[in-house]
Each structure stands twice: as C-alpha cells, then as structure tokens.
Amino acid sequence: DEFKSYQSKISNRLVYNYDDFLNLKHKNRSYFSLINKIIENEFIENPLPSKIEEQSFPFYAIYYIATHQCNMKCKHCYMKAGTKLPNEISYNDVKRFFNMLIDVIGKPLDIVLSGGEILTISWINELLNFLRHKKCIVDIYTNGLLLKKDFLLSYSDIINQVQISCEGVSKDTYGYIRGEKNYNSFLSAIELLASLNFNTKLAYLIMPHNFHELTDNIFI
DSSP states (O other): OHHHIIIIIITTOOOOOHHHHHHHHHOOHHHHHHHHHHHHTOOOOOOOOOOOOOOOOOEEEEEEEEEESSSSOTTTTOOOOBBOOOOOOHHHHHHHHHHHHHHHHHSSSEEEEEESOOSSSSSSSHHHHHHHHHTOOOEEEEOOOOOOOOOHHHTTTTEEEEEOSOOSHHHHHHHHHHHGGGGGHHHHHHHHHHHHTOOOEEEEOOTTHHHHHTTTSSOO
16 A cells, blocks of 8 residues: 555655655555655655764765776776766866865865776876865775876875775786786786885675686685
8 A cells, every 4th residue: 555655646756855745644544654654764855853963073085086087998897987088077176176075074085086097187196285285185096007106105195095996816817807918017006005015905896707716715
C-alpha cells in the first residue's frame, strides 16, 4: 500500500518540503506511515533541525578535479580522460572559488587535487603557492609519471600525501591496464617518494584484470 501511494501521489515530484508532507500525511493511513518514514530519514528539502550538537572539525576535505587532461590512456578510466576540454576552469576562477569557500568555512582546507592528471595543468605551482598562503594542506592524486624531486621538495610543507594510482604492481598487469612504457616511471615515482620519506598511498582499484595479484600475494 505504501509503495502504491508513493507511485501514485508522491513520486511525480522530485523535491518536497516538510510542510508538503504534513498536508499529505493526514489523507489516509498509507500516507501516514509512509510519510513518517520519509521524514524520519530526512528525505526532504528542509528537514527539521536536529537536536544533535553541531560537530566541529579541524579541517574540511575537498576533492577537486582540476582538469580532464591526462598523459595516460588507462583502459578502465571512467572519465575517459586524455585531451583537455575546451572550457576548463582557469586558475583565477579556482582561486576565487577557494577564497570564497575558505571565507565561508573560516578554516583551512584539506584539498585532494586530481584530474585527469593534475600535474599536467600549467598553473599547479601558482595554485600550491596560493593554498600555502591560505594555510591549507594538499593531497596530490597522480599517476606519478610527472613527479620531480624539485617539485616535491618545494612543496613538502603543504603536501600532506601523494596518492599514486596503479591498478597493478607487476609489470604485466600494470602494463596491460596503464601501458607497458609507463611501468618503469611508476616504479621510479614510488622510489622517489620513498627516498624523500613522503607520505604515500597506492590507489589500487580492484578489477578482474588484477584480482590475481591479491589471491597470489603479488600485491602484498
């Protein structure tokens, strides 16, 4: 009965507010039960204020995809990244956005910078210098091919972590998914980060093509 009520009376609109539901609630028993469930789960536009105290966090995390441009052609890429899009956001727009966000939140941000390949953007140094001035911290999400020692040392005070995407640690698996010619550069990036004692994370997406690396203990 509830499902029929939802189909016939409620699902024709995407957004309701609390007052809308109160008006529907008293029409019959099916509505009453169904609407109570919706309100309890705050599946509405303007839920009632929660009695739980507002939480305060030391920083707020932002995941920022800066570009569609990439220097690799991975088989699994959900963005189909590669060529830079015609109207990608400019550095001035990004700077204005983060300025507004930091002003509203009133605290520095922990920002994951990603793409495409984040290190292909021409204004990455300007962005990092700006975020350093704002006392933010940054996680770099990269395939590692463009990582350089000078870059890492220049921004070691602001880079909290470098995430290397891999989808394979053996040459055959990595090469099949990300291109054989890129494997040695991937290993060099890992070695460079280790030599500089950088906080490093491997972003390893499990898929049928690399599952044997887990079952055969290759990854471990």
